[in-house]
Amino acid sequence: MSKPLRIAVIGAGVAGCLIVRGLQQLEVEIFCIEKGPEENLLAGTGLNVGPNALKILQQIDPELAAALQTAGTSLPWNSWKAGLTDGRVIFDLPLLQVADNPGIRIRWSQLYRQLRSHLTNVYYNTTVVEMGYTHSSAPLYLVVEDQVTGERHQFHEIDLILGCDGRYSQVRQTFIDTPQPAHLGTCIYRLLVPNTPQLIDDYQQWFHNGSRLLAFSIPGDEVYIAGSFPIAADLVIPEIAKSPDFLWQCYKPQQGYSQVCEFLVTAICENIEQIHWARIQEIPPAFGDARGHILCLGDSSHAMFPTLGQGATQAFEDGCFFVAQVRRYLAHQRNFSVPALVESFTATRRDRIKFVQQFSRDASDSLLAGSNPITELQAKTQNSFLEKLRRLYRDTPNCD
Structure with missing residues (x-):
């Protein structure tokens, strides 16, 4: 040119x-x-950034990769644990079995702060x-x-x-x-709450039928929570589904909640006014x-x-x-x-x-109405699923 x-x-x-x-x-x-605005302090809640992101970022911008992993900015994402809301653990995977490096857990506003530092010509x-x-x-x-x-x-x-x-x-x-x-037929919502009484650490999921709780801690002694539950074919999120009574029963197993899940559902019910309701979709x-x-x-x-x-x-x-x-x-x-x-x-x-x-x-099979989370989570311990995770986390584009 x-x-x-x-x-x-x-x-x-x-x-x-x-x-x-x-x-x-x-x-x-x-x-x-x-x-x-440049300083978007209210952006989102939290997120987990996959090992594949850090792997490719290290090649292109090692300074930013290091900044994102500093203490106080993020926490390492080292494992993925999943089970039922009564406390049974079915899936417990150290990420280094399928990835070359950990991921991170970070607040959205902190991620923006790091990404936007030292940028020029941004309007x-x-x-x-x-x-x-x-x-x-x-x-x-x-x-x-x-x-x-x-x-x-x-x-x-x-x-x-x-x-x-x-x-x-x-x-x-x-x-x-x-x-x-294209819609999955699932409502999803997110929340950030104090990590009291220190029950949440690394990335975990809990299921009851097609309803799921997901949580992990982030810096600042806070817990990111993402809840989901199936919705009808008309894809409308009913107003009743946004109530404490509905949400309390949505995830509740016959045996009763584990201590961790009771904490999560209580936090959700007490902070409903902070929740933004959405539908899982792709384009x-x-x-x-x-x-x-x-x-x-x-x-x-x-x-x-x-x-x-x-x-x-x-x-x-x-x-x-x-x-x-x-x-x-x-x-x-x-x-x-x-x-x-x-x-x-x-x-x-x-x-x-x-x-x-x-x-x-x-x-996403375990997020659907009529799902069998035990069967579906056990399938995620099999080699066919783990091989796809290895491909996901390790086969990043060649940047040489």
């Missing part, structure tokens, strides 16, 4: 931040548009008003609006727009399609547009069922692999084609995402 590659990143989430961090010191003109509190193709050799433009001042600004001569703006992506809807979600993957100057990454490309915790983790993979690919193109092909870059990325990521989405879907 005769001039530096000009990239517009829409969304300063996981993939967007990784790309800006990885390319801002190269001969690339890159800027990012983010609708939210926070800014929304995209218009974007599209022109007829020039650098074919894209953007019109954005500052949500604080109301001022508008135009960007021209853009070679590539990256949609990193989530499952309801404006980029994808403008240039590719409006994806139709069909889409990467680039027909003209080859648009690329979607993360949830905008392939939002998936959260059962294996791969949503943010695959955004790590997307962002890191894109950075590696651009670095490789710049090092070896000074006059490369943007559509060729987009197609190369898509060709590599398509099969990986197809596998991860399908594996996440298959692993």
Whole structure:
């Protein structure tokens, strides 16, 4: 290319931040548009980041990988334990049996803080008003609006727009399609509560029929809780299901709750006003547009069922692999084609995402109405499932 590659990143989430961090010191003109504030202290609750994310991040940004794993920022995710709400343990897996390194447990706001540190050319509190193709050799433009001042600004001569703006992506809807979600038939909600009386440590799940509790501790002596239960075919979450009485009975076994599960359900019932209710869903993957100057990454490309915790983790993979690919193109092909870059990325990521989405879907069997959690959890101790976990956690894209 005769001039530096000009990239517009829409969304300063996981993939967007990784790309800006990885390319801002190269001969690339890159800027990012983010609708939210820089210091998003209220972002989400907590999340577990998979071993595969840290493995690929170590190759691309070892400084960030180290920062994310420091004491006080995150806790290591070393094991995955699952059983029943009466306390019986059926599945207890040290992650190093299937991964090359641990994952982490972290608060969303802390993750954002680390990702956004030292970023340049990010326009926070800014929304995209218009974007599209022109007829020039650098074919894209953007019109954005500052949500604080109301001022508008135009960007021209853009070679590539990256949609990193989530499952309801404006980029994808403008240039590719409006994806139709596929629903699991399950309600999910999340909560952060104090870890009192110190009953929760590493990643654990408890099941009763098709209802599930998930919890792990994060720094700050807090516990992240994700609860789920099946809903009817109409996919409506009934108002009665948002009541303490319903939730108390939802997970309750005949033998009564274990101490840990009683703590979790009590915390849920006492903090219902803090809960955001959602439905588990995925969208069909889409990467680039027909003209080859648009690329979607993360949830905008392939939002998936959260059962294996791969949503943010695959955004790590997307962002890191894109950075590696651009670095490789710049090092070896000074006059490369943007559509060729987009197609190369898509060709590599398509099969990986197809596998991860399908594996996440298959692993969701115990979240369905009429499920048999004992049978389904025992199946997850078998080699066929463990081999897929090894592939998930170890077979990250090649960034050399």
